[in-house]
Amino acid sequence: MITFVLGGNKSGKSDYAMNLLNESPGPALFLATGKARDMSFRRQIAAHRERRDPSLPVVEVGWDLPRALLEAKKTYATVLVDSLDFWLYVCIQERHEEPLVEVFLDVLEKWDGGRLILVSCEIGFSPLPASSEARSFLKHLGRLNQAVAARADEAWLVAAGLPLALKKAEHGRKQTD
Numbered sequence: 620m621i622t623f624v625l626g627g628n629k630s631g632k633s634d635y636a637m638n639l640l641n642e643s644p645g646p647a648l649f650l651a652t653g654k655a656r657d658m659s660f661r662r663q664i665a666a667h668r669e670r671r672d673p674s675l676p677v678v679e680v681g682w683d684l685p686r687a688l689l690e691a692k693k694t695y696a697t698v699l700v701d702s703l704d705f706w707l708y709v710c711i712q713e714r715h716e717e718p719l720v721e722v723f724l725d726v727l728e729k730w731d732g733g734r735l736i737l738v739s740c741e742i743g744f745s746p747l748p749a750s751s752e753a754r755s756f757l758k759h760l761g762r763l764n765q766a767v768a769a770r771a772d773e774a775w776l777v778a779a780g781l782p783l784a785l786k787k788a789e790h791g792r793k794q795t796d
Contacts, residue, residue, distance in 0.1 A: 692732025
């Protein structure tokens with residue numbers, strides 16, 4: 620089953636996804652896509668680490684998230700990826716975004732592992748950015764989020780720490796509310 624958790628920055632999406640992970644069958648794995656590039660982000664990552672169970676295995680992945688998922692499903696019943704927006708940013712920086720996104724979506728389409736929880740930023744509610752680079756990222760992330768949501772069994776939007784079901788799976792089949 621694929622669960623997709625969306626939310627704005629500091630919306631509570633990562634905490635909600637972590638709760639889902641804690642309620643899911645083990646063994647579990649956390650795939651982290653964020654790499655600290657400044658002190659503020661280092662503090663944010665450290666705060667996330669403090670809230671996680673220290674026994675939870677964490678693997679930092681870069682652009683090769685699809686391979687990491689294929690490896691993880693061999694061993695883990697539940698995998699949490701936090702977050703797709705940073706992964707997409709890394710793919711764009713590597714200048715291989717389109718093929719990497721295509722491979723990632725193919726992995727999702729054929730997912731036959733345990734529970735997969737994917738987290739991403741929903742930035743479509745923000746004002747249109749002034750820079751063309753930021754507008755381009757917004758467009759690419761919006762497309763990725765739509766494609767992931769289409770492949771997910773369930774999708775949640777988290778705002779102010781409150782999850783709102785966008786799409787629920789009932790009895791193994793996909794349904795939209």
